[in-house]
Amino acid sequence: MLLKKFRSYKRWMLEVQERLAHIEKKVDKVLERNEQQEKIYAKQIADQKKILGYLSNNGFEVINSVNKKEYLSAYPDSFLKGKHQAYERNCAYFIGRNKENNIKDYSRLLSFTLNIEKILADGIDGAFAELGVYKGSNAAFMVRYANDTKRKMYLIDTFEGFDEQDLQGVDSQHEVKFTDTSIRAVKDYCGESENTKYIKGYFPDSITEELFNERFAFVSLDCDLYNPIMAGLEFFWDRMNKGGMIFIHDYSSGYYEGCTLAVDEFCKNNMINVVLMPDKSGTAVLVK
Ligand SMILES: C[S@@+](CC[C@H](N)C(=O)[O-])C[C@H]1O[C@@H](n2cnc3c(N)ncnc32)[C@H](O)[C@@H]1O
Numbered sequence: 001m002l003l004k005k006f007r008s009y010k011r012w013m014l015e016v017q018e019r020l021a022h023i024e025k026k027v028d029k030v031l032e033r034n035e036q037q038e039k040i041y042a043k044q045i046a047d048q049k050k051i052l053g054y055l056s057n058n059g060f061e062v063i064n065s066v067n068k069k070e071y072l073s074a075y076p077d078s079f080l081k082g083k084h085q086a087y088e089r090n091c092a093y094f095i096g097r098n099k100e101n102n103i104k105d106y107s108r109l110l111s112f113t114l115n116i117e118k119i120l121a122d123g124i125d126g127a128f129a130e131l132g133v134y135k136g137s138n139a140a141f142m143v144r145y146a147n148d149t150k151r152k153m154y155l156i157d158t159f160e161g162f163d164e165q166d167l168q169g170v171d172s173q174h175e176v177k178f179t180d181t182s183i184r185a186v187k188d189y190c191g192e193s194e195n196t197k198y199i200k201g202y203f204p205d206s207i208t209e210e211l212f213n214e215r216f217a218f219v220s221l222d223c224d225l226y227n228p229i230m231a232g233l234e235f236f237w238d239r240m241n242k243g244g245m246i247f248i249h250d251y252s253s254g255y256y257e258g259c260t261l262a263v264d265e266f267c268k269n270n271m272i273n274v275v276l277m278p279d280k281s282g283t284a285v286l287v288k
Helices: 002-057 087-096 106-121 137-148 183-190 226-239 257-270
Strands: 127-131 153-157 196-200 216-221 240-248 284-287
Touching: 087 106, 087 137, 106 137, 106 216, 106 240, 127 137, 127 226, 137 153, 137 183, 137 196, 137 216, 153 183, 183 196, 216 226, 226 240, 226 257
Parallel strands: 127 153, 127 216, 153 196, 216 240
Antiparallel strands: 240 284
16 A cells, blocks of 8 residues: 555656656746847847947047037947948048038938938939038038949039128028138049039029039038028929939028028928938938
């Protein structure tokens, strides 16, 4: 009798042992999976750190030294996954000139990169242009994309700063600025080629026949004041190909009110909707 009980107890013990071994295996599997997950997290964190290191390597600032607020400091996932190979090149050009302003504004460069590459991926035909080039920080990387895809890029500016005749009405409180540049210096920075067109002079008086007859895929309006922004919108909008974009810098800056007014009036009169970007000076985007 005692022996029978002992055998049944032993059988029960073996069963328990088997179950325990089974549970142990399951736990091991879970731990292994966690380990793999941890490795993935560690890689993601390392990638983020690499990007942050990369930021400081390139001199970008993520803290506004005036009000101590942080500028946007996240990269879209596609940048972490290395989808935008030209981004490093763009960075170098973007902060190579006008550094004081641009080191705080890498979100603007992200928007440019994403949207220019979208236009290229969608096969939107047409030239590129920037009205308001100053020393060429933006134009320089736009030129590279244009060269890569064998299209024209127009660089349009007085190359002598604001013109007195634009400093009136809503812009009367502003002074002549951006005089510390020259067409020679910009040509040296952005490069010269058959497809890189420099148009020097007061816009819109400076419009050439070639520019007049052009179609566009991507245009940057960065000329700050009501008159040239309005003239730029009136000139370029009708010449944009479908899917083309106009980026208007300073719309939400709260500083260049003439820019905001020109965009609002133009969009209202032409029943166009605008998309606003959260970069430093608040770019507005029109898509044809
Ligand atoms: C803010 S800066 C441009 C900054 C530039 N996009 C960059 O990447 O650094 C403004 C430029 O607009 C130009 N501009 C303003 N009004 C203009 C006009 N009516 N005709 C031609 N250029 C003008 C100025 O000469 C100046 O170089």
